[in-house]
Amino acid sequence: MSGSGSLIEPLWEVFVRSRRGLSHVHVGSLHAPDATMALRNARDVYTRRQEGVSIWVVPAADITASSPDEKDEFFDPAGDKVYRHPTFYQVPEGVDHL
Amino acid sequence: MLALMDSFQATIDADGRIEPRDAMPEGYRKTLIRQIAQHAHSEIIGMQPEGNWISRTPSLRRKAILMAKVQDEAGHGLYLYAAAETLGVDRAELLDLLHAGKQKYSSIFNYPTLTWADIGAIGWLVDGAAIVNQVPLCRCSYGPYARAMVRVCKEESFHQRQGFEILHTLCNGTEAQKAMAQDALDRWWWPSLMMFGPPDASSTHSEQSMAWGIKRHSNDELRQRFVDMTVPQADVLGIRVPDDGLRYDEETGHYSFTQPDFTELYEVVKGNGPCNEQRLAHRVKAHEDGAWVREAAAAYAGKQAQKKASAA
Numbered sequence: 001m002s003g004s005g006s007l008i009e010p011l012w013e014v015f016v017r018s019r020r021g022l023s024h025v026h027v028g029s030l031h032a033p034d035a036t037m038a039l040r041n042a043r044d045v046y047t048r049r050q051e052g053v054s055i056w057v058v059p060a061a062d063i064t065a066s067s068p069d070e071k072d073e074f075f076d077p078a079g080d081k082v083y084r085h086p087t088f089y090q091v092p093e094g095v096d097h098l
Numbered sequence: 099m100l101a102l103m104d105s106f107q108a109t110i111d112a113d114g115r116i117e118p119r120d121a122m123p124e125g126y127r128k129t130l131i132r133q134i135a136q137h138a139h140s141e142i143i144g145m146q147p148e149g150n151w152i153s154r155t156p157s158l159r160r161k162a163i164l165m166a167k168v169q170d171e172a173g174h175g176l177y178l179y180a181a182a183e184t185l186g187v188d189r190a191e192l193l194d195l196l197h198a199g200k201q202k203y204s205s206i207f208n209y210p211t212l213t214w215a216d217i218g219a220i221g222w223l224v225d226g227a228a229i230v231n232q233v234p235l236c237r238c239s240y241g242p243y244a245r246a247m248v249r250v251c252k253e254e255s256f257h258q259r260q261g262f263e264i265l266h267t268l269c270n271g272t273e274a275q276k277a278m279a280q281d282a283l284d285r286w287w288w289p290s291l292m293m294f295g296p297p298d299a300s301s302t303h304s305e306q307s308m309a310w311g312i313k314r315h316s317n318d319e320l321r322q323r324f325v326d327m328t329v330p331q332a333d334v335l336g337i338r339v340p341d342d343g344l345r346y347d348e349e350t351g352h353y354s355f356t357q358p359d360f361t362e363l364y365e366v367v368k369g370n371g372p373c374n375e376q377r378l379a380h381r382v383k384a385h386e387d388g389a390w391v392r393e394a395a396a397a398y399a400g401k402q403a404q405k406k407a408s409a410a
Contacts, residue, residue, distance in 0.1 A: 068117065069121070
């Protein structure tokens with residue numbers, strides 16, 4: 001038996017825009033030999049019930065991601081800047097539309 | 099590393115979700131790979147008993163529906179293989195393990211579909227039981243598995259309804275058709291109850307899986323839920339659940355019922371069910387027969403990449 005491992009098809013991450021006005025959202029991944037097949041497979045696997053009006057496929061190997069190991073250090077700088085949120089500010093009684 | 103494991107436990111304790119590249123105990127990873135792979139294998143093996151009737155459906159409408167359902171099962175398999183791959187295994191590797199008999203799939207698919215009514219019974223009972231098992235998995239602690247289950251559950255409810263509709267039609271047909279529906283219920287009832295796994299007292303993986311938030315309810319709890327849900331539906335169909343011990347308990351609000359013969363379950367798991375050999379052989383053959391498609395697609399992709407490179 002020719003092992004299924006003999007042909008390695010690259011992994012693609014799939015993003016679907018569910019309707020106009022919304023951004024593409026990650027829905028899962030799949031294997032395909034090339035981008036065209038990846039798109040077709042993505043249509044068949046992830047939009048069988050009209051879940052999308054547009055699909056992106058991205059080679060999984062090309063995604064650069066932040067590391068979960070250093071998530072504290074990486075996101076720390078935003079932690080002490082509560083003044084970036086409108087709720088940080090006190091608004092006097094009677095002031096509207098602010 | 100210790101601190102990372104603390105963060106794993108803290109996430110679990112807070113009922114948070116573990117995501118692919120988070121640190122996790124090896125046992126957690128292994129349990130999930132085993133469970134998700136087994137689940138994925140069940141979806142694609144599950145295409146066979148139903149595929150058996152695509153060419154013999156009683157109408158074009160039923161054929162279109164059954165094809166859509168079998169296609170869904172393939173899709174569910176793919177969602178699940180994709181979720182398993184986020185744990186660092188390769189789909190090809192999992193398929194090899196299935197083909198070598200080293201990973202299991204749900205025992206229910208080792209029973210044959212003898213009549214058209216069996217297609218109804220599979221949708222109603224087997225997919226019904228699957229839904230009871232799968233809805234709590236939408237809250238599983240592992241993010242990619244939970245998200246895959248949300249998609250699967252949405253699609254399963256069509257499966258269950260189409261099955262019920264098939265039986266409802268048969269039950270309102272001729273005497274022979276109704277008898278066919280009854281026969282299907284007689285044969286599928288016990289294997290469906292077995293789908294929830296061994297009784298809690300002898301379930302090997304349950305306790306740790308509960309602690310890790312992979313499993314949310316015990317096998318017996320889910321089995322009870324299934325019986326409570328299904329018996330009134332059988333009453334609507336007008337066919338009889340083949341259990342002399344079945345009765346509604348006014349006090350508890352639940353049905354008490356006879357447990358299935360779990361030695362049968364263990365036998366089927368061991369490979370001694372009516373269709374184990376046939377299912378696996380068919381799966382391996384389908385995979386081998388499809389090799390030329392994968393090879394052609396890879397060759398085409400290679401050629402296109404070369405063309406692109408030389409044009410640049």
